[in-house]
Amino acid sequence: MHLKMISSHRIFNGRQIKYRHHSSVLNCDMTFSLYLPESSSNHSKTALIWWLSGLTCTDDNFSQKGAFQKYASEKNLAFVIPDTSPRGATADSEDWDLGQGAGFYLNATQDPWKENFQMYDYLTKELPELIYPLIPNFSGKESIMGHSMGGHGSLIVGLKNPERFSAISAFAPILNPTQVPWGKKAFTAYLGQDPSKWNEWDATSLIQAPSAYRPPIMITQGTADEFYKTQLKENTFLTAAQKTNAEVIYQKEKGYDHSYFTIATFIEKHIAFHYQQLSQ
């Protein structure tokens, strides 16, 4: 649990900090990034938003291209940005959509992945213990958002822990991974051939399960997203959500694609949505 600060940059009166640590859950060294607003050390209490990135990303992409710090600073919100998979001398694949950079935020049950690819436990058990003490005047309130594979990650982590997260949001998320190529490939590798074992990691399955309470969900999907029609289809998810009266705001944005340029454009809106829920 030894934490090492790798870098720290002042931005919008706060600090963008990068840490390295050894993860006992993942059996490897990991990095994560944390944005702390300056105000967190004095006035109102600081809530925490988790950001989960997409395929091939590290914690740097959102830190550098997400343009979120202005709004986090204004609303006194901390952001934690984990990496997207175990790293280093762990199992990997030559494909960009499997292995390192493609952890899918689940717990793998299959060899050779299960030794390291326990991202769900890392996010929900190990990282919180490390991160909470780093936030001065932490309110104890949390919410979660992400992009693409990480948008799906925010949905599964949020829906599995409804009492913990005040809001869930996603940019261009995979919504029904058991039915699309990215998800089928990863779930077969990490969880095995039997699709019945996949459902507990599929947002569309999770949202139709009985639940006393679900955090409200906001989703932004660009219509010019090159992965929209093959990987990110929304129909089964929205139909399932309707059946269980889950609160889902699904917004299509004309001409926007799968890049961080879309995230930068709509991050203010997502943060406003989270802030409202975190302030209740």
Next chain:
Amino acid sequence: MHLKMISSHRIFNGRQIKYRHHSSVLNCDMTFSLYLPESSSNHSKTALIWWLSGLTCTDDNFSQKGAFQKYASEKNLAFVIPDTSPRGATADSEDWDLGQGAGFYLNATQDPWKENFQMYDYLTKELPELIYPLIPNFSGKESIMGHSMGGHGSLIVGLKNPERFSAISAFAPILNPTQVPWGKKAFTAYLGQDPSKWNEWDATSLIQAPSAYRPPIMITQGTADEFYKTQLKENTFLTAAQKTNAEVIYQKEKGYDHSYFTIATFIEKHIAFHYQQLSQ
């Protein structure tokens, strides 16, 4: 002069576009990026801001990390972001602060550089002819800003062409390159051993030359900038500017460093300064 669009992304109701073209001035293929606000095709006329990047950068760094598009969109401003040097099969060095990625926005006179390293002519003669026609409803008004080596570039290009640029601004600029290690190394290579040939490319020399008019200048310098004390010292420049009554707003920002995190924090302020001058 054949232009090829490499990529185009919608962001903040505008488009971030990347082009490739052959430069006859630089004798090589080049890329540049252009932000066009959506409104440029209908209501008020669109002014153009030039952004010059620092050592090692390409046109991608500011496009992805500069967080400028929101304000450019709101104020109906186009941005052009050239590369920082000739590229490809041209002269180069193994050092990160000389050769490709380090063109210093001047015209080289020495072998092997002079065949390609004519960045000043590229910026002031070739690129304008390419870029003006790409801006719908162009107002004809221009200003220039940049970072580090590119902050110095914006000063020399702006001060040499005071009738063309309505404003100049810079983040952490080299201000007196003939007196600091980065500048001495580059100027010796590109311009030769005789320091008297260097002055026409030094902002401190240029600002003390007689001039009927100089564009107003804004400079932001972070106090935690790792290059501040060795490469970016302001005293000789500010003293020279005072002697000639040049209008210079020099702002030190506590705790900010040399990174794009600083640029993202203060770009709104710089754009507001440019907009005011471009609107007159």
